[in-house]
Amino acid sequence: MLGKEISQAVIGRLPRYFRYLGELKDNGVERISSQELSELMQVTASQIRQDFNNFGGFGQQGYGYNVEYLYNEIGKILGLDTIHSFVIIGAGNLGTALGNYLNFERRGFVFRGIFDQNPALIGNLVRGIPVRSMEELPGFLRENEIEIAVLTIPKTGALGLVDTLVECGIKGIWNFAHVDLDVPEGVQVENVHLSDSLMKLSYNISSQNAGKE
């Protein structure tokens, strides 16, 4: 890959392209123009072409884009052509729900372990995998070369855990804890702040009621 830096705005749109192209592919659509895709997705054709061209030319003048090829290419860009192992830290409701979510597996994200500090939960099975104690975490991460840690624990626990995760070779943290994590360069954090999302919804409902938008 070349050294050009892609903006997070573009990256953020790739999964949506991927989803629409996957559906087109499943429906047997072979080719699509940026114009057609633009109508389907409700974005400008210009943006679609600009976005794709960040990664090189995937289309052909006069023809458009081959759906399956474009789908596969975007998948590769997103790193979905390789296996990503992950563990879940926090075996509460949310951690368990994520462990049971099968769709991640389809995209190459493999659920390898789940941990909790609560002795009452240890040994419980989540999709056939036993909840392990936090003491076992560092060894497990190193031995199994885990790439991603999913944090579904309260914020204080999450803050105290980052250093350990980084030391044990974790490359990415999917953070559901309601706190900003400070990680060294080279480690990626993707936040899912559910209550922030709910507050945005609340704002938009309230401002709508106030007669705006």
Place this chain on the structure above:
Amino acid sequence: MLGKEISQAVIGRLPRYFRYLGELKDNGVERISSQELSELMQVTASQIRQDFNNFGGFGQQGYGYNVEYLYNEIGKILGLDTIHSFVIIGAGNLGTALGNYLNFERRGFVFRGIFDQNPALIGNLVRGIPVRSMEELPGFLRENEIEIAVLTIPKTGALGLVDTLVECGIKGIWNFAHVDLDVPEGVQVENVHLSDSLMKLSYNISSQNAGKE
């Protein structure tokens, strides 16, 4: 409220301000300048002042901002000074996890009901509330004047449900289904596309490995 339109970029930052201000307040901090807050939050002081000034002047020259006052004002802007009732549609792992999440309640989001089409789940208790059948949904929404529907069902179910929700007076949809919903004007949708988020993380890990950023 005046008729000025606030960009979603600004709205998206408000919950984070709210969180930091809440922590400062809890720590007994009385006042803070945009400069201090900027160092804490790792954003520019300029952006902080611009963001706040979208809603009018909350500060005072030579003094800064009163933490508690600012915290309360942002809470009001986000609509957290009123009660928002919600129901969860889909009593699977994720729906159950969200129903059990107590922190939403603290912000005024009140869990009022949970529904599923699977007869095996009906009657199960989630935080003391029984799972109801989908047949009961329209009546329940109308009778209880529910504001928000949380969709934790597969995409086909979600698509088929939107019209009903809108007819029954739902004002906002918190959508965890992996599909774009088409709603009439006046109804708000906030998407939480978990697999999109995970793909973004995957991209950033992969591009990091390729020596970028």
Place this chain on the structure above:
DNA sequence: TAGATTGTTAATCGATTAACAATC
């Protein structure tokens, strides 16, 4: 009053959209 810091205007930067030449 002098110092501090906001509120706000102006400048810059980046992202989106439009336009069109290249080319299949």
Place this chain on the structure above:
DNA sequence: TAGATTGTTAATCGATTAACAATC
């Protein structure tokens, strides 16, 4: 070849940052 549609440059728009006058 003519028509269609990309790839890409140029124009526009919006968001962020800088600067500074207003004012506590």
